[in-house]
Amino acid sequence: MEIMQPEIAAAELNSATLHASLADASMESMNLLNRIADTYPEAISFAAGRPYEGFYDAAQVHQYLQVFCDHLGTERKMTEAEIARTLFQYGETKGIIAGLIARSLAVDEGIEAVDGSVVVTVGCQEAMFLLLRALRADSRDAVLAPRPTYVGLTGAALLADMPVLPVHSGEHGIDLDDLVAQLRSARAAGRRVRACYVTPDFANPVGSSMDLADRHRLLEIAERENLLLLEDNAYGVFHTSAERPPTLKSLDRGRRVVYLGSFAKTGVPGARVGYVVADQRVTGGPNGDGLLADELSKIKSMLTVNTSPIAQAVIGGKLLSHGCSMVEANRRETAVYRRNLNQVLAGLARRFADCPGITWNEPTGGFFVVLSVPFVVTDDFLEYAARKYGVLFTPMHHFYGASAQCRQLRLSISTLTPERIDKGLDRLAALLTGRLRANGGAAASGEGAADGSATPPGAPAGPSPDGAR
Amino acid sequence: MEIMQPEIAAAELNSATLHASLADASMESMNLLNRIADTYPEAISFAAGRPYEGFYDAAQVHQYLQVFCDHLGTERKMTEAEIARTLFQYGETKGIIAGLIARSLAVDEGIEAVDGSVVVTVGCQEAMFLLLRALRADSRDAVLAPRPTYVGLTGAALLADMPVLPVHSGEHGIDLDDLVAQLRSARAAGRRVRACYVTPDFANPVGSSMDLADRHRLLEIAERENLLLLEDNAYGVFHTSAERPPTLKSLDRGRRVVYLGSFAKTGVPGARVGYVVADQRVTGGPNGDGLLADELSKIKSMLTVNTSPIAQAVIGGKLLSHGCSMVEANRRETAVYRRNLNQVLAGLARRFADCPGITWNEPTGGFFVVLSVPFVVTDDFLEYAARKYGVLFTPMHHFYGASAQCRQLRLSISTLTPERIDKGLDRLAALLTGRLRANGGAAASGEGAADGSATPPGAPAGPSPDGAR
Known part of the structure; x- marks a missing residue:
């Protein structure tokens, strides 16, 4: 075998040869x-x-873990060995607390999550990447988002090579007239608009919320324009109940809304547990029809395999300690x-x-x-x-x-x-x-x-x- | 605002419009x-x-957490509130046990990890994606890998839109003559070969290992051909010490080797903790020169933000319980x-x-x-x-x-x-x-x-x- 190139002292990479996201x-x-x-x-x-940490106490981690293990024993009838295996081994890609999360969505949000539609993720950030990766098939694909928008969405889109098309955003959240205008002009330019990202409740960074009429109007637009909505609801729990408008997902009759949830603000940020509810039907797949959640789970299996069952157990324990209500827990x-x-x-x-x-x-x-x-x-x-x-x-x-x-x-x-x-x-x-x-x-x-x-x-x-x- | 399209009952996505990886x-x-x-x-x-689970006991999670918290108090002089914050809050993107991992690499592998070169990841799977995402700038880019190869590498490459070019693999691991041949023919065809993935120890799926002479020869090839090596070492700990050859990284004098480690087989799979050592210099970046680890950390900040500090604490506790030696622990x-x-x-x-x-x-x-x-x-x-x-x-x-x-x-x-x-x-x-x-x-x-x-x-x-x- 011939060796033809000169010797080089230490490897060096030029940043120009790295993925474009890194230069952004x-x-x-x-x-x-x-x-x-x-x-x-x-x-x-x-x-x-970051969430308020005045109530933090390291002992809570142990308590939550114990509550979850007790639940596995009593409610799921697991033996000691099975409980240990559940915490220690690889687990299902969709997660071991998907059922508890579905229960909490029913209790707190009036959302009935279809069986199999919940994927537990490494924070909401992973869920955003899973979605944008799944929805980005070629260079025509783009996603709409209000401007200004959460940097995590911008970052996930960069990693998925997905352009973010900005929509005007006002005192009451995303500007719906501009949304329709941007959608149509993008389509006219040959773009395939895969979804629109929205945070109807206390959006980061502006803090504003959409009123009920606008929520209904947004859903109507999504129906008529055949547009998927990615609803990010990291802060909705912090409404006082008197003023709380329903989430888009709870109003969604046409499976137009993919719901992104996080326990980073409401649970324990250090667990890094979030989730996505994706009940949209996907047709024409190699194994027949399924849910968008199944596709996200496939991507997750090659990205993080699964969300740490130990971390999930901590969140599971917190949910169980408060009747599966994050509103109660907070x-x-x-x-x-x-x-x-x-x-x-x-x-x-x-x-x-x-x-x-x-x-x-x-x-x-x-x-x-x-x-x-x-x-x-x-x-x-x-x-x-x-x-x-x-x-x-x-x-x-x-x-x-x-x-x-x-x-x-x-x-x-x-x-x-x-x-x-x-x-x-x-x-x-x-x-x-x-x-x-x-x-x-x-x-x-x-x-x-x-x-x-x-x-x-x-x-x-x-x-x-x-x-x- | 006009609504022009007909009403649609329930959202449906055609799998042909989703990312190509999902059809693979x-x-x-x-x-x-x-x-x-x-x-x-x-x-x-x-x-x-999966690893053997005969020694599993749910109580170990509590023990390891406690050992790690004690370490934070005694060795890192943290107060109770700081310890709680370390477990509960968001943490550094590169991780809170990077130092313990570096210590274990010195103890077990004779690897001296440069300061700042370790990124703790959500299993080794995330590390593979971070690397391939960083190294994939355009459609010329490809990665070499032995055939047959670990499905996790194939999956991560699919998610990063990075073709995997197969290299013949024999009884002693990757075929070095074919590696050079494939590298040159890929380059001749206009490909930019960003790296070669190798598992010198008990490669999944074949179980074979590279001998010492081949390890040296592979490093020489990497030097002369200016090729990055991605060394995956999930199983090396299971050598008996008598027969154990040095890792590529411990022999690496030219920073040609990116080292991928995992605690999935040696620690607790359910912690989902892995890591990457990436000490390669990256030049010409927007903020000056840095390490490849810094670039991986940037991508991670938009993918999973950080690895659950609670999960890291469990692994940290296991490391500390065994003198930072996974060989001892196993x-x-x-x-x-x-x-x-x-x-x-x-x-x-x-x-x-x-x-x-x-x-x-x-x-x-x-x-x-x-x-x-x-x-x-x-x-x-x-x-x-x-x-x-x-x-x-x-x-x-x-x-x-x-x-x-x-x-x-x-x-x-x-x-x-x-x-x-x-x-x-x-x-x-x-x-x-x-x-x-x-x-x-x-x-x-x-x-x-x-x-x-x-x-x-x-x-x-x-x-x-x-x-x-």
Whole structure:
């Protein structure tokens, strides 16, 4: 055998030869934001979308596991050996708690999940990838999504080589007229629009919700236009029951809605358990007809094989401990989030009511508030805020895609105590009024300009802040 | 807004509009085999590649979790609240036990994993997808792999739209002359060969291992041909130390080897924890140079966000309980596998030594033995074996790709007791001698022909059984 090429010291890969997703700024968003947060651990963070951790206790993991094992013994009549096998061995690709999840959907959401339609996934993120991978057959395929949108959807679409076509999004969620317009223009351009992604309840990042009339109208559009809807409902549990509108899936009579659920906000983020309900019929397959869930399960079997049964058992135990109701399981958390949200909204009003150019939206629940300011909010400005004022938030441009500029920032209310909220808002007020004074007169972003890291004062505005009032 | 299309009762998707992977028979292999196994639960299974479960005890999950939490407290000086947060919250994308894994690689394999080069994944399966997704930039890109090969690699490649170019594989693993030939002919045809997948130790499905000279030669080829090697080492721990050759990665001086590890066979399959060591430099990225591990982590952040910290904690606890040595942790299991393998090999010799046309290979460890027979082994024949003889195995065609036919079957030795092995081999002998008699004279596959499900006796042979002797 001949060896013809010269010797090379150490392997090197050029990033230009790697998958295109890796060159997209969206993929770096989370890392970049985490890096800034890690650099300023003492800063008060309105950035993290993590759930409140005041009620965490490591002993709960053991309790939940025990509750689930007891359930396997009593309700499913398993022997000790079978219980051990269920936790330790590979399990069904669709998951071992799909039945408990279906029960919780009936209890909490009035959704009757068809047998076999639930696939338990490694967080909702895996479910999004499974769906987009399944639905992307060739380069004509695309998915619609409101803009701004959740970075996880953008990332999953990048990995599936699936373009995301933006739909205007307003104070009440996705703009339905623009949805129809975008759908038709995409189809006219030869695109195959496989689905539209929506978050009707407290959408990340804007925090807004769709009203009941719009939910019905969206379903009608889906029926008439033969459009699949991907309903992401990570935050719906945090409605107070008085105000809670039904999910799209519970209103869905034509199997138009694929329902994406997550226990990351309501259960235990560290379990990494989410799920998808996909009851759509798939025809003409090699083994006859089946459900979309079966196709997703096939992809999952080659992606993660199955979701850790141990992690599923923890979530199963939490479900069983609360009558399979995540609404029940989150009574205390929901009260905390509501209190925090009210405090942030009142605190903003107190500090910025007379501040020209600063406005914000007023979600009725969820984790997020969007603040609009009269200048472009860059990552450098975030770094400046962390370094000089000890406060963190998320520049909204991260939710608008690669090169967007945006005069908004997202405040997350989920992890803070009342004291930290007040202190954090004071810091934010100092930062913003300082910046506005600088804008009005001297150097840009105060002292930040000195190290060259701050935004130039004349930077152009980005997308119009529709999500905010 | 006008609604122009007619109403449709229930959404339906045509499988022809879904991703091509879903139409590939490889993606169905596992499901099909599991379906047959589920239909005949009393059958003795030489099919399952699951680890031995005789030592399983649900209490171990609690013990391992506790050991890991104690470690966080004492060695990492965490408070109770920090420990709870570590288990419950989102964690670093690269994982919370990357350091323990690096320690175990030093202890068990003599591999010095560079800082930041380890990414903890949802089983080794996710690691394979991350790698192939990262390495697939356009339609020129392909990966080399021995044929037959692990179905998980085939599946991950399908999901990444990455063609797998087969390399001849013999009694001692991948054929190095054919590797160079395939590499050059692919390059001559305009292909960009991104990597070659290899399993030097007890490769699934053949069970063979590469000798030391071939390992060195493979690394030389990789150096000279500028080829990345993806070393999958799920079974290496089950060598007895006397015979154990070094891993490719421990011999790798030019960072040519990406190392894939799994705790599915050695730890707890139900934790779904694997990992990848990717210390290759990536140049020209948007944020400067970095490691391939950083790119994999970026993809992971949009695929599964992170591997469940609870599941990682279970594996971390198991590592800590055995001085970070999976070799130590698996002393009893290794003895069981060796005993089972010896018993299967002796049992085959006793039953088939004088049986013309029936041969098998003699791996020195691992889970698998390949049996060659003088007829094509179809899935119908497997179903017949399960139904009429109560014995299960894996038709080897599943490891040759979609439409292959093959006169071989794989016997897995990992889950059985000595009594079940003897009984199972008796059943296998009855099945095969019955079939051979039928081949020699009357109806095909004995009684099986009656229901039309058995293989016709004259079915053509498939790939030559190189893995077997």
